[in-house]
Amino acid sequence: MEEDERWKRPTPERTQPIRNWSTILGANGETARAPHSNPTPAGGPDPVSRAVELGYRVIDEYIRQGQNAARRFSEGGMNGGALTATWQDAATRMAQLSGEWMGLWLELAQRAAGSAGMPGAGPAARAFSAPFTTPTAPPEASPLRSGPAASARVRLQVSSARPTEVTLDLRPECTATTLVVHSLRAVDPNLPRISDVGFTPAANDQPAVLTIRVAPEHPAGTYSAVIVDAKTNRPAGTVSVTVADHA
Amino acid sequence: MIWYERLLVNEADTTEQKPVRVAVIGGGCAAMTAAFELTQPHLKGRYQITVYQPGWRLGGKGASGRGPSARIEEHGLHLWMGFYENAFRLMRECYGELARDPRTCPIADWRDAFQAAPLIGVTDQLPSGEWQIWKGMMPPSDGLPGDKLPAGHSWTIADYMLRTVGLVRNLLETIRQSEPAAAQASPSESNPSSLTEQVQRVLEMGELATLAGLTQGLALLEMVIGSLAQYPDNFVLRFLDALTRNARAVLESRLAQNVPLRRVWQVIDLTLATLRGMVRFGIAADPRGFDAIDDYDCREWLLLCGASPSAVDSGWVRALYDLGFSYENGDLRRPRIAAGQALRSMLRAFFTYRGSFFWRMQAGMGDIVFAPLYEVLKRRGVRFEFFHRLRNVTLGTTTAGANGRYVAGLELEVQARVRGGGEYQPLVDINGVPCWPSLPLYEQLEDSDIMRQRHFESHWDSGGAQRLLAVGTDFDAVVLGIGLGAVPHVCRELVARDARWRAMVDHVQTVATQAFQIWMTEDMAALGWRDLPINVSGFVEPFDTWADMQHLIGAEAWSQAPRALAYFCSVLPDLAGFDNADYPQRQRQQVRQNAVRFLNRDIGQLWPAATDGAGRFRWNILADAAQGNDLADGEDRFATQYWTANVNPSDRYILSLPGSTKYRISPLDTGYDNLTVAGDWTACSFNAGCVEAAVMSGRLAAHAIAESPPLNEIVGYDHP
């Protein structure tokens, strides 16, 4: 048959998967070749704030575990010999040192995330269920179940003389009546904290209000904090505030 | 259905064109997916498909048949995982289009075909030599596999990191929550020894919580310093580094006696090592995603990232290797799997499953997957040429040189002819379900007595007329859907002439597998297994994986139904003399010996009451499907059961060896302008031997020919 009559495959738009969207994003954020995809849906938290959350979660957990254990062991007294002094010392020391290395971790996390370009809010911000539970229910129980509990409603009040972006990420199961937040910190320990921040609890059908005031002279940067549920003393989410440079 | 949304897109350009004749070689998951996609209604018959399949049935590595008493006979245990988005989507579309009548067919809907199987188990061998099973009920997760994902959905390393941290937090929380129970017990109610035990338990948990935080937190610190270099190597840090190592050593030795806590610790250890590795190896910023670490073996990589040797040797990691048959040349001393693909598999499996972690088919894989696909494809006008084996692929080159290479001819062996010249009708009805028989329906074949002597699916079988297909006359395009092991045998010219194809067959390796199934007259409780149906991996070789498949008994047709059914499988080491005609028989004999030895020696660990006083298997509990009158006694009774040595080159399981995945060839880029490839061995982004990879590859093959489905609809193709 004639060569030009022979059927040929169309030239594919690409021959490999896109494994990392950030590496195909140009400096101005344009997608090099992603004709069918929309990797960055609007409304998702930005990579930095999520990485910050990651950092906080890791560190938070370690501090809490270390403190709990140290307290338990020093209170209990019994069988104390089984616990070496080094460990007790280490648990306490860990709590002391946490502040120092939090900055390091955050910076690392930011670096990783800064180049990772994580799109999509995804389910990552959801609570994680324990991987195993003891089998009590029949195994063929319906895989369907009701969705997560409705999120706490929070109103944001931000006052700032400059463009300011706030990302609030609350776990679905938290209750808006007992949330507390402390000063927002930047990765750079030399930057001052944003201290004028606080929750007014939800009451009479009114949502909780998170108030953030950024002083006019406050340096530009990203400031983050963990939101804690005062009732359980467990992390309930994160808030991250990015203050732009003076225009 | 929701994913028909895009069907209107190509309508305009499909009219008035001569159909493209596509020869689909093979009838496995990948090839059938390609045929399914190329005949989607929106393509309006633009692609005219003929499937060429040796023997009497579709399915390849997923083929199954109905033997005596319509018992289901499989290549091995097949489970579907909750993250098989493409595979489930295919099945959901297929069953939807088939629209079987539930009044006449018990497997009418895809939900009849697949059931959630959330209970899983991994095993640990105690210092005493005894095996213990760690059972876990995986919680149901939102949605169902194959549900449409939100627009713009994608996976990122950062997401996985967050989820990994969440997992650790939860494991720690699980431990913490279990503490009060021990602490609350009133001392007056307890005898001294149990009080001591409780105190000891609380203490160990406390230590675990502290040290998990400490050691892993500090290891993170270690990593931060290692990565960023600009921080001074001061006294405190050195102290902490030393403390990490000490703490881990002390903790591990303490936990040696506390098996449940040790297992939790191992998961924490592995998870945090993974997290560290993701950051340390810069995977989040690497354009290759997890492929960046594919040159490492998974265990080696975990150790490099600070996992403890005991965690790396745990049942969890062994289960990962066992489920992927990841033993080079079937040699149990050479467990090897590419770290990147292993990680991708684990993260997808644990963090992206929908509905259930595992799904079990409610009949044979052939009946559940390939019979419905066959029926739908027949309706869509696909032609099936059973009893056709590809023997050789010939190539042509145009003046355009390297860019103008193509498949010029296909040389087929016609193994058998259908009486009267019509198409072979392959399915039989079992309890209202169309099924594949374990043997051909000889009465449809010419010379049926002679045909009974043939082993149509065997690589060592030959005979029949040659049939030549020429490009332009008989076909325009080719989907090569055979297993990789068969490629060197039928694509000799391709492999000899093309360095890329040669490198692929040299580096991407396969392994033979063995499996057996036993039907028993006593139920699992009577055999000493008192739990819900389970899938266990990481058990003792030669059969490391067991699944309780009693749910299938009802789908069979026994006059006296057995009470229990168990499937076992694992890799099968190669023997010398592959080219000899008796090779498959020798390997089959080997599998039988392995199974008998395993049942006599090891099964008592799982089913203590299945053995006699001397600890040997009670052979008389085996049920005979053929219901022969003079049943053999003792070990000989095993002959009534089903076992298989999967040694045909095409049936060999594909491995993801370290350093091999980069040699895979993509369906989108074969180097031949009328050829695409479909199979779990191709570069399909999820480079592992599983149904999902095969289906993804089939969809890519269809895209290579028809630009449909669009790449962004191949779920998980763009994945780190």
Ligand SMILES: Cc1cc2nc3c(=O)[nH]c(=O)nc-3n(C[C@H](O)[C@H](O)[C@H](O)COP(=O)(O)OP(=O)(O)OC[C@H]3O[C@@H](n4cnc5c(N)ncnc54)[C@H](O)[C@@H]3O)c2cc1C
């Ligand atoms: C024992 C075992 C257990 C497994 N368990 C699981 C599991 O639990 N879950 C899971 O997801 N995956 C599992 N897998 C893997 C899964 O079965 C495969 O990944 C999948 O079936 C591969 O499909 P495929 O289309 O790529 O290849 P195949 O299924 O191998 O299909 C190849 C096709 O080509 C045909 N063919 C071969 N040679 C020729 C020729 N010369 N001419 C024409 N046609 C030819 C074959 O007959 C077959 O139809 C298991 C595999 C094995 C072996």
